[in-house]
Every structure is written in structure tokens, then in C-alpha cells.
Amino acid sequence: MSASEEEKNRSMALVASVLFIIAFVVVAFIFFQKFMINPQLIQLREGHRDELYCQMVLRYMETDGREGWRDYRGIFYKDCIRQ
Numbered sequence: 001m002s003a004s005e006e007e008k009n010r011s012m013a014l015v016a017s018v019l020f021i022i023a024f025v026v027v028a029f030i031f032f033q034k035f036m037i038n039p040q041l042i043q044l045r046e047g048h049r050d051e052l053y054c055q056m057v058l059r060y061m062e063t064d065g066r067e068g069w070r071d072y073r074g075i076f077y078k079d080c081i082r083q
Contacts, residue, residue: 054080 053069057076060068071077 050075050079 054076056069057071057080060070
């Protein structure tokens with residue numbers, strides 16, 4: 001092997017290593033963005049769940065128990081009624 005071929009192989013190995021590292025960083029970034037727990041998302045989910053709960057308890061009260069849910073969590077008058 002001549003010196004120029006050896007230098008070419010080293011350059012290709014360096015380029016391949018850099019591309020591998022970049023690909024790894026991108027995949028890690030996507031993983032953390034997609035699958036790691038985000039506290040703000042949990043709060044949004046909780047709020048959405050509470051909103052549905054309040055609607056279903058209100059429907060239960062309006063229909064005299066024929067539809068909706070009873071206030072099994074006991075939060076309707078505290079959290080659902082907005083003054």
C-alpha cells in the first residue's frame with residue numbers, strides 16, 4: 001500500500017467516524033424528545049382528564065344518574081365548579 005492510499009483510508013475512516021457520531025447524536029436527541037417524560041405533558045394530560053371527568057359528572061347530575069359518572073373522586077364541587 002502506498003502512502004497516498006493509506007492517507008485516503010485514514011480520511012475515509014475519519015469521515016465515517018464523524019458521520020456515525022452525528023447519526024448517534026441525532027437518534028439520541030429524537031429518542032429523548034419522543035420518549036422521555038416531559039412534566040408539562042403530564043400536566044396537560046391531567047387537565048384534559050379532569051375536564052372530561054367534570055363533564056361526565058355534570059352530565060350524571062343533569063340526567064339524574066342515567067348518563068355520565070357519579071362523583072367518585074369527590075372533586076366536583078372543589079375543582080369543577082368555576083365561580
